[in-house]
Amino acid sequence: MKYSIKTGAVNNIITDCIVVVVWNKGELSEEAKLADKLSDKSLSKIVRTEDFTGKLGETLTIYNPAGLKTKRLLLLGGGDDKKLNSKNAAKMLKAGLDAANKLNAGSVHFCLASIEVKSQNSIWICKRLAQETETASYRYNETKSKKAKAVATKLISIFPASGTRRKSIELALKQGAAIGSGINRARHLGNLPGNICTPSYLASEAKELGDKYNSLTVKILSEKQMSRLNMGSLLSVSAGSAEEAKLIIMEYKGAKSDSKPHVLVGKGVTFDTGGISLKAGAAMDEMKFDMCGAASVIGTMATVAQLKLPINIVGLVGAVENMPSSTATKPGDIVTSMSGQTIEVLNTDAEGRLVLCDVLTYAERYKPRSVIDIATLTGAAVATFGSHVNALLSNNDALAGSLIECGENSLDRVWQLPLWEEYQSLLNSNFADIANLGGPRAGTITAACFLSRFTEKFKWAHLDIAGSAWDSGAQKGATGRPVALLVEYLSQQKV
Ligand code: BES
Ligand code: MN
């Protein structure tokens, strides 16, 4: 998509579609008023019929509006102008883009100069428009013989609020577009089936990114190399699979090479059958999405490389397939993690933590400023939060606070659960240092407690994205969360 800034009067803009906002009860925004005046009060007339009331997300197209040089004028409902917070503004933009896409408009101009979003500066809406534009143009095509039609829109222009520098608006558009494309990359990987998106496939996708960006170095460790590092826990998960496990290491350098990095760790279980503790059949296909944490790390690394963030960042992905077979790990088996701690595998379906713990230990070598792991870790997180909010657990309150705030700004929200001492004893084992199962209750917390045994050497936060990583039902598909949150967090870090 191409983006441009156009600050000409609305009657001089030549484009396929102009978008103006109309508030609740048909109250015209400044731009809509101007269009109304130029077009012989055609907007006022429509609003008076109450066919269009300006409800949030409502749209109506006027063809060949008099007095304007556009083929279409799209009225976009903004709802109550006093209630236009970031969430409603994003919803409004998305509705406008979806409507414009249906119209086959090659170029679309958004008149947003008078639109104020609560507790955001005037740049925010430009950034969000670009992000929404990218995500609205995503289509899944890879394994379909009949490809979905690509969106017709090729050019988005914007009339931003006055008083903002052109440079900062251009930057905001770039940032938003890069975030959107990172989200789409994560969705693409998440949506691919398990027989295509294997650990080796994820590794080659990461490698390709490394080839594309000079600032990004990608290394892949084989099972043999991981076994030399004593990653007995991670390897116990792939023991039953014919697919080789991979440790994907993506090192992004945006600062001096001795500057300590921030580290992202993604759970990349490309299919989770449960292993010998086999899952029930219903909706098991959705366990192809069990690598969405990994996909969000890869998507985020692509975005930060595109944006040339001035810090160092390492993305690590533990990529494995969890299968039952005669070589699979069995309940009761005891494995030794890279940290030296022994683990009793009481349930082979609690495999995510077994993968993550070794990758987290590997992260120690970077002496990281912070480590965030992202994982579709527990069904309990879905039960707790549904699909809107991700679970956050952390050993550092400042880090947790900053992630909560970034979640608000990016509309990719997280909420904290306690990581209190009382829960730790649920992981006691009679035969090993720790069990991989904390019993039937407080599953998201006990899973994080398990990880906390491997993260004592750094500031760490865990995001359980089991509820938000994909949608089920008719709209089944990966969401690309929490790429927006991660990019927001990394963008705020200074060297
Ligand atoms: N990948 C699943 C978690 C999951 C389940 C995510 C359903 C989204 C929807 C994970 O590996 C798993 O199986 N977790 C178990 C842990 C349990 C055995 C302690 C779970 O949540 O049931
Ligand atoms: Mn599992």
Ligand code: ZN
């Ligand atoms: Zn899993």
